[in-house]
Amino acid sequence: MDSKEIENDLQQPQILTLEDDFAVIKRFIDGDKSAFKILVKRHKEKVRNIIYITMNSSALVDDIAQEVFINVYKNLKHFRYDSQFTTWLYRITVNRCKDYLRKMNVRKIFSPLDEGSQVTEFPTPVEENDVSKIVMDAISQLPVKLRIPLILKDIEGFSYQEIAESMKCEMGTVKSRIFRGRERLKEILEPLEKELMH
Amino acid sequence: MSRQLNKMELISAYLDGELSQTEKIEVEKLLESSPELRSKLEELKKVKELINKVKTIPESPYFETRLMTEIESQKSGSEKSGKWILAAALVLITLGVMTALKINPNLINNIWEDQKTLLSGFYKxxxxxxxxxxxxxxxxxxxxxxxxxxxxxxxxxxxxxxxxxxxxxxxxxxxxxxxxxxxxxxxxxxxxxxxxxxxxxxxxxxxxxxxxxxxxxxxxxxxxxxxxxxxxxxxxxxxxxxxxxxxxxxxxxxxxxxxxxxxxxxxxxxxxxxxxxxxxxxxxxxxxxxxxxxxxxxxxxxxxxxxxxxxxxxxxxxxxxxxxxxxxxxxxxxxxxxxxxxxxxxxxxxxxxxxxxxxxxxxxxxxxxxxxxxxxxxxxxxxxxxxxxxxxxAYKVPKVEKSNTGIKFKYYDGDSVHSYEIEYGELNLDSIAAANHQLDLYRLDQLPPPEPFNDSMLAKYQFDKDYYYRYYSNEELKKEMEELQKEFHQFIKEMKDWRHEVHKEVTKSYKK
Structure with missing residues (x-):
């Protein structure tokens, strides 16, 4: 057993090296499947968070995030290095969320919403924090096309350029949607101002 | 109207730091001259701040493990038999599957059994x-x-x-x-x-x-x-x-x-x-x-x-x-x-x-x-x-917390937590004396007058286990301590009366 194996044997936490995403992807394509784990570790929390706030629910977060990463795993070999890996990843995430929201809307039409027992939410800090919950509920009332750019900008801190690439639209559209999203959110939150002030 | 909207969008982008230098200067000029735009900027700022208050989801420590199991099981599923497709369905549970489960509740148990065999090997x-x-x-x-x-x-x-x-x-x-x-x-x-x-x-x-x-x-x-x-x-x-x-x-x-x-x-x-x-x-x-x-x-x-x-x-x-x-x-x-x-x-x-x-x-x-x-x-x-x-x-040193009204002790014993609360008024005098060497219990009248909510003296209060042992195992000492406590209470009462008297005198002379 050499020293490297022993380190693994002792379950050393992996030290995050400065290797960038492109280098890790290259390793993966060259056959080192463990490189995929690095990508997941690096980006999973951001992906999970985008899903969480877009869906306004914690119940499906891990299922959707898993689908996103499986999609990435299957298609990584076709990755062209012409854009950031994250742009591609977030595009998949955003599209997957849209699919789910669409499915949920269809379901709403066909069945009454009494399926709380099927999708049990586990407690999240949001439930303990009123302001956070109120704002999240308000965000969920925005149309998807306004909701996603606003989340990417104000919660995830993306630039307009990155949002435009993730959503495959023009920068001008992003700018306009973010403004409209904020305006709409202000209208939704206005009647709740008292609760938000404490 | 459209121009106005355009300006508003610029203000929003200005807030995000997304404008070019020229646009930025232009917007700052506009803001200077228009109270309406300034108030719009404030509004948008407030909304942005509120959005920032949204909490993130807690981390999922098992996400990678599950994902890798799922990828592995999908791989082996496509290589070996169709059986694992069912197992994969458990993890990739979609709304469609959930509807199916509603119709056939046994399905999930079957899938679970399959999955268990796979997972049990993985986890072992x-x-x-x-x-x-x-x-x-x-x-x-x-x-x-x-x-x-x-x-x-x-x-x-x-x-x-x-x-x-x-x-x-x-x-x-x-x-x-x-x-x-x-x-x-x-x-x-x-x-x-x-x-x-x-x-x-x-x-x-x-x-x-x-x-x-x-x-x-x-x-x-x-x-x-x-x-x-x-x-x-x-x-x-x-x-x-x-x-x-x-x-x-x-x-x-x-x-x-x-x-x-x-x-x-x-x-x-x-x-x-x-x-x-x-x-x-x-x-x-x-x-x-x-x-x-x-x-x-x-x-x-x-x-x-x-x-x-x-x-x-x-x-x-x-x-x-x-x-x-x-x-x-x-x-x-x-x-x-x-x-x-x-x-x-x-x-x-x-x-x-x-x-x-x-x-x-x-x-x-x-x-x-x-x-x-x-x-x-x-x-x-x-x-x-x-x-x-x-x-x-196997005495454990308790965790001590101080508050305005007293001291809280907490210690963990097996699976239960014991907590005691002692108000400052009930503190044992002798332990204070032990921690403050210069304190003469027989000359308490020389103590500086107590100030409300000042616990500087109490900061020296120590949870002394030997003291605790002596106190609770020696009846005689216990009695003595109780006597001393009574005396101290009497002393406090006297001090209070005395202060009351002084107060009366002072107000009387003031009235005169």
């Missing part, structure tokens, strides 16, 4: 004794015998707690605490038993002799699995009984404080038998706590094989000393376990409750192989009495 891979990694000390083993706690890693922040519920059924908890698990009870015990260095070494050697056996009782791997051998409950009792027997041999006089009357000959024989049988028995049934489920399964841990590995690791220890010191096991249970149990995917065998710091698993009846060791059961009473008494020696 590469199990290692965690206690080797946790670097158990004699303190830890003593603490395990007395307080039922075993640290799970070097940081001493995660530990396993064994317990019994009201009906006597076993449960265990994996606890995470912000503070290091720190018990000084072993040294207190040695001091209370009045054992010298040489005698302590004998007790040490007894404790150390269990190290190896304990190692195989608690295993972990990097797939976040914890495997617990139910025999651990028996080991706890055996170590404790063995410890008691040794202590009695070394100093019977002091030992009678722990077990009044001592251990009778019959029990001694039982203990020796039970320990012997326990050490030689091969109990290969483990309870596996994994991110996806809790189940029992057989697993053979071959100590010799592991021993060889350990020897090799030890050779490298000098090289990796630093890493070993920093070793920090990350067993983190998944809050979705609760989610799973709610959906009854786990067999009803185990009851699981989870909160942010504790994952508790209640065992079904007859899980502990007690029938194999009837001797241990028969000395239960003696162990229970001794456990209660030993806590007096």
């Amino acid at each position: 891979e590469n199990l290692k004794p965690v206690l080797f990694a946790a670097n158990l000390t004699t303190d830890d083993i003593f603490n395990f015998a007395v307080n039922n706690e075993l640290p799970l890693d070097n940081s001493r922040k995660q530990y396993l707690l064994l317990g019994y519920d009201d009906s006597g059924k076993e449960f265990f908890e994996i606890r995470t605490s912000d503070e290091k698990l720190k018990r000084e009870s072993y040294n207190n015990f040695i001091a209370a038993m009045k054992l010298d260095e040489e005698q302590k070494e004998i007790v040490d050697s007894i404790l150390v002799s269990y190290c190896e056996a304990l190692e195989s009782q608690l295993l972990v791997n990097d797939n976040n699995t914890v495997a617990i051998n139910p025999n651990l409950w028996n080991y706890r009792k055996a170590i404790f009984a063995d410890l008691l027997m040794t202590a009695e041999k070394l100093n019977d006089k002091e030992f009678y404080k722990v077990v009044p009357g001592g251990i009778d000959l019959n029990d001694r024989v039982k203990i020796v038998h039970a320990v012997e049988r326990l050490k030689t028995s091969a109990a290969n049934e483990y309870i596996f706590v994994t991110p996806d489920s809790v189940f029992t399964d057989s697993y053979e841990f071959i100590h010799e094989e592991h021993q060889i590995k350990i020897l090799e690791v030890e050779k490298q220890i000098a090289v990796h000393e630093k890493e070993i010191e920093q070793f920090n096991l990350s067993i983190r249970y998944d809050t979705t376990l609760k989610h799973l149990s709610a959906e009854k995917r786990i067999s009803t065998q185990f009851h699981i409750s989870v909160d942010p710091n504790i994952c508790r698993i209640d065992l079904p009846e007859h899980q502990i192989p007690d029938a194999q060791f009837p001797d241990i059961e028969s000395i239960n009473n003696m162990i229970e009495v001794a456990t209660n008494n030993i806590h007096f020696y």
Whole structure:
């Protein structure tokens, strides 16, 4: 057993090296499947968070995030290095969320919403924090096309350029949607101002 | 209208720092001249601030493990048979599947059974004794015998707690605490038993002799699995009984404080038998706590094989000393376990409750192989009495919190938390006197007048265990102290009256 194996044997936490995403992807394509784990570790929390706030629910977060990463795993070999890996990843995430929201809307039409027992939410800090919950509920009332750019900008801190690439639209559209999203959110939150002030 | 809208969008982008230098200057000019735009900027700022208050979702420590299992199972599924497609469906549970489940509730059980076989193999891979990694000390083993706690890693922040519920059924908890698990009870015990260095070494050697056996009782791997051998409950009792027997041999006089009357000959024989049988028995049934489920399964841990590995690791220890010191096991249970149990995917065998710091698993009846060791059961009473008494020696320094009205003490004892609250008005004078050497109890009138909510004097208040012992074991002293307290109360009353008088006088003269 050499020293490297022993380190693994002792379950050393992996030290995050400065290797960038492109280098890790290259390793993966060259056959080192463990490189995929690095990508997941690096980006999973951001992906999970985008899903969480877009869906306004914690119940499906891990299922959707898993689908996103499986999609990435299957298609990584076709990755062209012409854009950031994250742009591609977030595009998949955003599209997957849209699919789910669409499915949920269809379901709403066909069945009454009494399926709380099927999708049990586990407690999240949001439930303990009123302001956070109120704002999240308000965000969920925005149309998807306004909701996603606003989340990417104000919660995830993306630039307009990155949002435009993730959503495959023009920068001008992003700018306009973010403004409209904020305006709409202000209208939704206005009647709740008292609760938000404490 | 459209121009106005355009301006507003520019203001929004200005807030995000997304404008070119020229646009920025232009917007700043506009803002200067238009109160309407300034108020719009304020509005948008407020909305942005509110959005920033949205909390992020808690991390999911098992996400990667599950994802990799899923990818593996999809791969093997496409290679081997269609059976695993069903298993994959469990993880990739879609709304469509959920509707199907509603129609056919048995489907999920079938999938779960399939998945379990796959997962059980996955989670049993590469199990290692965690206690080797946790670097158990004699303190830890003593603490395990007395307080039922075993640290799970070097940081001493995660530990396993064994317990019994009201009906006597076993449960265990994996606890995470912000503070290091720190018990000084072993040294207190040695001091209370009045054992010298040489005698302590004998007790040490007894404790150390269990190290190896304990190692195989608690295993972990990097797939976040914890495997617990139910025999651990028996080991706890055996170590404790063995410890008691040794202590009695070394100093019977002091030992009678722990077990009044001592251990009778019959029990001694039982203990020796039970320990012997326990050490030689091969109990290969483990309870596996994994991110996806809790189940029992057989697993053979071959100590010799592991021993060889350990020897090799030890050779490298000098090289990796630093890493070993920093070793920090990350067993983190998944809050979705609760989610799973709610959906009854786990067999009803185990009851699981989870909160942010504790994952508790209640065992079904007859899980502990007690029938194999009837001797241990028969000395239960003696162990229970001794456990209660030993806590007096295995005294834990409590956590002290100060507030405006008093002092709170909190200490953890086994699985329960004891908390006491003492208001400043009720503080024991003599302990204050002990901590403040210059204080003359007979000249209290020379004390500076007390100020409300000023606890500078109380800061020196110490929780002194010898004082505690003397106070509660010496009736005479207790009476004396009570007298002194009464005197002090009288003194406070007099001071108050006196202040009242002075106040009256002062206001009178003022009125004049």
